[in-house]
Amino acid sequence: MFENIGLAFQGVWSHKLRSFLTMLGIIIGIAAIITIVSTIKGTNEQIKKNLIGSGTNTVQINLNRDGNPVDLQWEALPAGVRMITEEDLAAIRKLEGVQDVTAYHARGYVDGVYYGNTAYSGALYGIDSHYFSANNYRINSGRGLTADDFTNFRKVAVLEPAAVSALFNGEDPIGKTIEVMGEPYTVVGTAAQIVVNEPVINNLNDYYMYSSESAGTIFIPDVCWDISFRYDEPQTVVVRAKSTDEMASAGKAAADALTEAVITGNTYAYKASDLLEQASNLQSLSQTTNNQLIWIAGISLLVGGIGVMNIMLVSVTERTREIGLKIAIGARGGRILWQFLTEAAVLTLMGGLLGVAAGIGLAYMLSNVMGTPVAISIPACVIAVAFSTLIGVIFGLVPAVKASHLNPIEALRHE
Amino acid sequence: MILNMTDICKDYPMGKTVTKVLKNVSLSVNEGDYIAIMGPSGSGKTTLMNIIGCLDVPTTGSYEFGGRDIKKCSKRQLADLRNKKIGFVFQSFNLLPKLTAIDNVALPLLYGGVRRSERRRRAKEALERVGLADRMDHRPDQLSGGQCQRVAIARAIVGNPDLILADEPTGALDSVSGAQVMELFHTLHEQGATILMITHDRNVAENAETILHIRDGVLTGGDQDE
Numbered sequence: 304m305f306e307n308i309g310l311a312f313q314g315v316w317s318h319k320l321r322s323f324l325t326m327l328g329i330i331i332g333i334a335a336i337i338t339i340v341s342t343i344k345g346t347n348e349q350i351k352k353n354l355i356g357s358g359t360n361t362v363q364i365n366l367n368r369d370g371n372p373v374d375l376q377w378e379a380l381p382a383g384v385r386m387i388t389e390e391d392l393a394a395i396r397k398l399e400g401v402q403d404v405t406a407y408h409a410r411g412y413v414d415g416v417y418y419g420n421t422a423y424s425g426a427l428y429g430i431d432s433h434y435f436s437a438n439n440y441r442i443n444s445g446r447g448l449t450a451d452d453f454t455n456f457r458k459v460a461v462l463e464p465a466a467v468s469a470l471f472n473g474e475d476p477i478g479k480t481i482e483v484m485g486e487p488y489t490v491v492g493t494a495a496q497i498v499v500n501e502p503v504i505n506n507l508n509d510y511y512m513y514s515s516e517s518a519g520t521i522f523i524p525d526v527c528w529d530i531s532f533r534y535d536e537p538q539t540v541v542v543r544a545k546s547t548d549e550m551a552s553a554g555k556a557a558a559d560a561l562t563e564a565v566i567t568g569n570t571y572a573y574k575a576s577d578l579l580e581q582a583s584n585l586q587s588l589s590q591t592t593n594n595q596l597i598w599i600a601g602i603s604l605l606v607g608g609i610g611v612m613n614i615m616l617v618s619v620t621e622r623t624r625e626i627g628l629k630i631a632i633g634a635r636g637g638r639i640l641w642q643f644l645t646e647a648a649v650l651t652l653m654g655g656l657l658g659v660a661a662g663i664g665l666a667y668m669l670s671n672v673m674g675t676p677v678a679i680s681i682p683a684c685v686i687a688v689a690f691s692t693l694i695g696v697i698f699g700l701v702p703a704v705k706a707s708h709l710n711p712i713e714a715l716r717h718e
Numbered sequence: 719m720i721l722n723m724t725d726i727c728k729d730y731p732m733g734k735t736v737t738k739v740l741k742n743v744s745l746s747v748n749e750g751d752y753i754a755i756m757g758p759s760g761s762g763k764t765t766l767m768n769i770i771g772c773l774d775v776p777t778t779g780s781y782e783f784g785g786r787d788i789k790k791c792s793k794r795q796l797a798d799l800r801n802k803k804i805g806f807v808f809q810s811f812n813l814l815p816k817l818t819a820i821d822n823v824a825l826p827l828l829y830g831g832v833r834r835s836e837r838r839r840r841a842k843e844a845l846e847r848v849g850l851a852d853r854m855d856h857r858p859d860q861l862s863g864g865q866c867q868r869v870a871i872a873r874a875i876v877g878n879p880d881l882i883l884a885d886e887p888t889g890a891l892d893s894v895s896g897a898q899v900m901e902l903f904h905t906l907h908e909q910g911a912t913i914l915m916i917t918h919d920r921n922v923a924e925n926a927e928t929i930l931h932i933r934d935g936v937l938t939g940g941d942q943d944e
Contacts, residue, residue, distance in 0.1 A: 624812065634797065635794055
């Protein structure tokens with residue numbers, strides 16, 4: 304067996320150019336498939352990364368009504384839903400996979416924030432003491448919100464950099480007073496989210512899909528929210544999971560616990576936004592076209608296989624005398640069959656390996672030139688090599704059977 | 719007795735007519751025989767050789783090799799029989815050009831399922847017997863015609879066959895190399911080998927103990943003159 308493989312390698316090696324040309328069909332087919340698969344996988348991973356976003360492993364939990372998210376920004380909590388308390392959150396923090404959790408009031412867009420004559424149009428959040436840690440914020444200057452701020456109902460604000468530049472025009476904001484919905488607030492610090500993965504934007508669709516608001520956010524303690532807004536506005540909850548893999552399970556567990564604790568009745572429920580599901584929906588869109596591409600690349604493999612069969616038939620004819628001699632001195636038919644099958648398989652195995660290498664190279668080249676993302680799939684490479692070897696066996700069968708059935712007398716007389 | 723054939727006929731269909739290549743050939747070979755079968759081309763001697771070598775089957779007649787009825791053997795059994803009981807020597811050597819001398823000699827042992835180290839040892843021994851121990855790792859294109867034929871003879875004797883079957887062994891050689899090959903056959907015969915040789919050359923045939931003649935498919939024994 305091993306001797307057969309060794310001899311087959313020798314045979315392939317002794318006709319370098321011919322072997323290479325024979326392999327070319329296989330190489331091209333496999334390379335095309337590996338390139339396509341790598342690009343698909345790269346794109347899918349990028350979609351996932353973009354959606355999961357900052358890489359902080361945070362999951363948003365929103366109030367849903369009959370399974371659909373409800374926007375209650377300007378309304379009070381509906382009947383049957385009570386406010387989320389610090390105790391509820393403390394219970395969630397104990398759940399498996401949950402690293403931190405925060406609940407906050409949010410206005411995506413407010414008018415009525417001023418510094419002097421400058422107006423601000425952006426988001427205003429009323430946050431609890433866990434917001435910054437749960438969302439992976441870093442205090443850039445000044446300080447964050449302290450326990451004292453909450454217990455003493457201090458009217459203080461922390462600004463995101465975008466909000467700072469919108470209001471202060473280069474002035475140092477720390478210690479300045481801004482007007483929020485008619486109330487004076489003292490700016491005590493600036494903070495920004497530590498972004499691990501910046502979403503990769505390749506086109507306009509991606510931009511709408513992944514880019515977040517750019518006007519910035521102003522944070523005030525949630526205890527002060529009631530001064531300017533209704534006291535019982537609904538809250539958004541963000542759960543930070545311990546790892547990306549635990550995001551889905553931690554989010555679901557937290558949402559279920561929350562629903563259990565604060566909601567009576569079946570109309571409303573808290574639901575975690577399932578980013579992974581969104582990702583797979585987006586991925587399946589591109590999957591259909593890519594599958595067609597793989598089929599087309601498969602045709603190249605078929606053509607390559609026929610090329611292998613052709614050259615093996617030539618090889619059998621060329622080596623008729625050798626086969627005749629081997630049969631004469633007692634090689635059984637099966638032995639001759641195996642010899643040619645191994646040779647065809649070795650040929651396409653090498654073609655497969657070269658094809659995988661070429662495909663990986665091509666995928667990276669494509670990625671450099673066109674900016675498409677790349678991720679190499681090891682199982683795909685292994686399957687590709689195994690499949691090309693199988694092609695060798697299938698298309699080597701006809702020539703091998705022909706060789707093993709040669710009449711030794713005629714074969715020995717063959718010139 | 720090594721082989722015994724009685725009333726062997728071989729017919730080849732040629733279009734609508736049938737050519738009778740062998741007509742009622744009977745032949746028996748005993749251990750230690752050294753037989754030459756002489757005949758001009760077209761006499762049927764190659765067909766006879768193929769049948770003796772179990773490469774072809776007779777149309778009628780009975781053929782026993784080593785006590786076994788060849789007509790009842792499967793292809794696989796015939797392959798094993800050729801592998802273990804018969805050593806072939808061809809006019810054109812038929813060495814594999816990419817293998818070294820020792821690998822060529824060891825080839826029948828490979829098909830006989832002998833272990834690698836054992837194969838090398840026995841192949842080396844066979845090459846020593848034909849006087850080519852110093853050419854073991856040469857490929858056929860690095861050897862002279864006479865040396866090639868001696869390698870082929872080493873391949874024929876490596877499995878200690880019951881019968882060495884030689885088809886025009888000197889046909890492709892010059893007279894000096896041819897004489898060396900005949901000398902080698904003589905030595906092998908003295909060591910106990912059974913040799914059956916087919917030739918059209920009277921000088922070659924005279925090396926054998928017994929000369930048989932074949933003409934138009936009929937085998938005639940004895941030392942009768944042509």
